[in-house]
Amino acid sequence: MPMSRHREVKEVLLDYPKEVILKDGTGLTLRPIRQGDEKALHAMFAKLPEDDLWFLNHDVSDPGMVEAWIGNLDAGRVLSIAAVLEGRIIANAVLMRKRFGAKSLIGKIRISVDPRFRDLGLGTWMLLDLINLAMSLGLRLLVMRLVRERDLPVIMGIRKLGFEEEAVLRGYVLDRAGQPQDLVIMTKRLPLSLDDF
Numbered sequence: 001m002p003m004s005r006h007r008e009v010k011e012v013l014l015d016y017p018k019e020v021i022l023k024d025g026t027g028l029t030l031r032p033i034r035q036g037d038e039k040a041l042h043a044m045f046a047k048l049p050e051d052d053l054w055f056l057n058h059d060v061s062d063p064g065m066v067e068a069w070i071g072n073l074d075a076g077r078v079l080s081i082a083a084v085l086e087g088r089i090i091a092n093a094v095l096m097r098k099r100f101g102a103k104s105l106i107g108k109i110r111i112s113v114d115p116r117f118r119d120l121g122l123g124t125w126m127l128l129d130l131i132n133l134a135m136s137l138g139l140r141l142l143v144m145r146l147v148r149e150r151d152l153p154v155i156m157g158i159r160k161l162g163f164e165e166e167a168v169l170r171g172y173v174l175d176r177a178g179q180p181q182d183l184v185i186m187t188k189r190l191p192l193s194l195d196d197f
Contacts, residue, residue: 007136009075016081018129022120026085030129033080033092035070040089041082042066047114054176055147056112079133083113083122090114093126095133105140123154127161135190142190147173148182155184163188 017031033041045053045060059065073080076099083091091113098104109130113123134142144163146155155165166187171180 009079009137012079012133012136013075020083020122020125022117022122022125024120026117026120028083028085028090028122030081030083030126032075033070033073033082035073037082037089038063038067038070040087041070041092044089044092044114045112047116048112049115051150051176052112055150055173056110079130081126081129081133083117083126085117090117091122091126093130095130097137097139105138106143107134107137107139107141108143108145110144124157124161127158131161131188131190140190142188144186146184146186147175148184150175150181151184155186158186158188161188 013032017029019027019029021027042060042063045066053059053061058069077097079095081093081095082089083093091111093111094109096108096110097106107130109127111123111126111130113126131142142163143166144158148155148168163186165184167185169183169185172183173181175181
């Protein structure tokens with residue numbers, strides 16, 4: 001059976017909020033990041049280990065940067081999903097894509113989870129949600145960039161969801177001590193139809 005037509009971003013976002021249950025029985029809500037989430041998102045980032053922050057693309061320890069990011073949200077280019085528990089953001093998953101051109105069928109993924117909620121399946125829930133979003137939007141390839149030594153458990157986990165090692169860029173990034181680390185490019189090809197899944 002062919003997949004239904006690709007949906008527009010506004011239509012996809014109507015599927016939220018979504019309720020999920022973690023391994024320990026904790027229930028929480030997944031929903032898009034929105035105006036007014038600045039303080040809650042900054043508070044979540046403030047709980048991340050310094051090593052996590054080091055490997056992000058932006059200095060999210062700066063509240064002004066988080067405010068500017070939320071103030072300039074463009075769902076056509078970046079879909080940002082929050083995991084919310086009792087009014088607090090405890091994780092953030094981002095699907096980035098281009099609107100036009102040769103790379104417009106590629107989605108890049110980044111997920112950050114409050115350390116107190118790791119190993120409970122939250123990262124997996126959020127990744128599955130982004131895979132579903134990407135398929136709904138007609139994307140064909142998902143990309144995650146991970147640092148081999150520090151992200152080995154993540155690499156092993158996402159392999160179970162169909163991600164494969166596409167390339168290794170040796171010594172491509174520096175850790176906080178200034179030591180070169182390998183960057184692993186993991187990709188997942190998305191099906192054209194549900195029969196191919």
